[in-house]
Amino acid sequence: MSRYHIKISKFWLAICILALVIVFAAAAFNIILAVSKNKLISPIEKYFPQKITISRIIYLPPNFIILKNTSFQEVAPSTQNTPLFIPTICMKLSLWEIVIKRHLSVSDIYIYEPDINYYKFRLFLKDNFKQIMVFIHSLPKQDINFFIKKMKLDLAKEDIGFKYITADFALMIKGSSVSSFGSINKNMYGNTTGKFPLRYSFKAFLTEDGISVEKLELRRENFSSELKGSYIGGAFRLSGFAFMNTANLFILDIDCLGNFTFPKLQIGRLKFSLNNNPVSLKGNIFLSDPILLDLVISSYLTYPKYGQAEDIKRIELKIKGTLKENVFSSDGILNLDSPKKKKGGFPLERMEFGFNGLTFYFAQYPHLRMHLGDGNLFFQTDQNEYKISLKDLKAIFYLRDKKFKFVEFNSLFYDGSLKGQGRIDMSNWPPRVTSIARVRNVSANKLDGLLIHFSKFHGKLASLMYFSNFPHLFLRGGMIIEKGYLYNLEFFKWLADFFDLPALKKISFKKTTTNFLVNEEGASLQEMRLESKDVNLNGYFSLGHNDLVSSKISLFFSRELLQKSAKFRPLLNLLGKDFNNLVFDFQLSGNLHRMNFQWLQSDFKRKIQASIPHFIERKIDRDVEKIIESFHSSGRNSGSTAK
């Protein structure tokens, strides 16, 4: 054997001996680890009531320690009952520290495929928040890299496991500097919901009792956000911006101050600008089970079309709610004020919507179900007030389509029903809303809160209406009241007294119909028609800005009815038997509360004029004017708003 071969053999022998030493040392170390596994865990266990189990601890030369099947156990040692289960944790020890400083120090931690049950983990956080913080503070202050690969956050309440979030994280701590990056993706029913996960990157500095975030960037396909802030001694501060291109949402100038001590998140101030509309929010959120909310959100809405100064509407939502298992229930009140009126705009001054039992069901998202126990809607225009009550309103929102959102709704509506559907075009701001609704079988007089005149109408009302806010805001439709009667309508009441015709106080009809239109110009009843045995009416009535009226109405009175009047009998004799019906055509104009009146030309009027001298005409004119003035005064004095 040559010297060369001897040298080679010695070299390999040394290698083999070294390998054997390492193997034996590793084996011995692994045996020590296995034996003292519980001793190693116990320092951690003192922080938590849960039992921490690790099936195996393996040393892998030269500097890796692997923990297999680590779990925080509540009851039984199975993944189904743990808030946290980690199949593999790999810790890389710092060779430098071991060799030079003879000190065991972890430089990198890799966590592979941790499985977290969201609901149980939230409870775990809630119960152990303080301990976790103490544990984190007890860790040695050293540089470390921390990686989580393929984390699975299970969102399913029952442990079915088909709705979860997957994520990858990397966290690097060097001195007081902390940086992190990663991505998060939703997985519904086995499929990832978006091609593009939400990616983040994060730079921060650790302080004595908290963390100061220099930059937190969030990016997704059509979403981008950049934030900075701090969390020190329980108090947090946040500022930044966010863009959401899909919904054309631009959130700028975020400024948030608050306190967070799990589970209570107290928002002292959150201000931001949403598409140039300033929004502020304050209140409390309890991240308990259920999650509790108590918030006040307010904004000044501006419509760029009209200019900011002339159309500012203050909107405020006070809401208390709970969120549990994809169900959000709330009570609250929504207020909308219009302190400055836009010239020629819709004369809405105030709107208030009080709601109880407003519940949203997110389980079938993007189909969003809604139920409203009861709601009271109140509108105030520059002249009038309107009230609408809704009970047991059910709605389904179809939110899958990015551009168009659809809604179907039905509700009890007084003693009848309301049913309809709508479409919201989200590609514009404000969103364009169109809706069609049908009202059935409602007692007309119960709608007196909506319009005081309804108190005089008795009978079952049905209506079909169409609403849109584009290109202009309008509500139009048709309405029919069947088999009812008109009782004490002021105009007929006045005619009844004036002409000694008590029958006019109560007019039974087969049906009365009208079309209606409400828009920025005002409100109008078109093609009004009332058919009854002795009285027919048709015409139109429009109410514009400043309560200006425009109306033409034809009234037909049967001869039989007029025969009952002591005042009309001589007139009928004067007219002869040519007239079976008397037709009064008249026009109304001027202010609603002080309407002008003109008796329009007709055969009946011509015949009357031919029969009486001019000075009698003038006397009648004067007398009627006095009577109408006195009628108006008495109406004002009695405080009646009915016409």
Place this chain on the structure above:
Amino acid sequence: MYYQGIEAAKSGDLDYAFMYFQSLLATSPESKYKEDSLFATGEYYFVIGDYRDANRAFIQLNSDSSNFKGKIFALAYLLKIAEMQGKEAAVKNLENEIVTSKRLILLFKNSKEYKYKSPLCKKYKVIYYIDKVQFYLEGKLFEQISY
């Protein structure tokens, strides 16, 4: 002084008439001719194209007087001035005030009219129809509101 003003107006000397009416307003602010004199000064300012002072006189007349016969014509002047100055909001308000100032009941007639002769000897007429108001000055249409 009031009648001296009228005499001056009758002889076509509007400047002297104006001075008499203005003196009356300065020396006898409680005079029963105060409103007529104020109207006359407003008219004069309007005629010479001093719309700012005309506007001030008619506004004072409109706010001070309640049963003054020429009040509706003072409103017509204010409307005219607002139109000339392109003040849209003021035009709308004045139109509304004129329209609602009189309740009209027309049974056998198609309109009602009222006349006023000002201290500057100008003849005014307003005709109320069911859907419009027409103002005439010296027989010529001066202003019209349709509604």
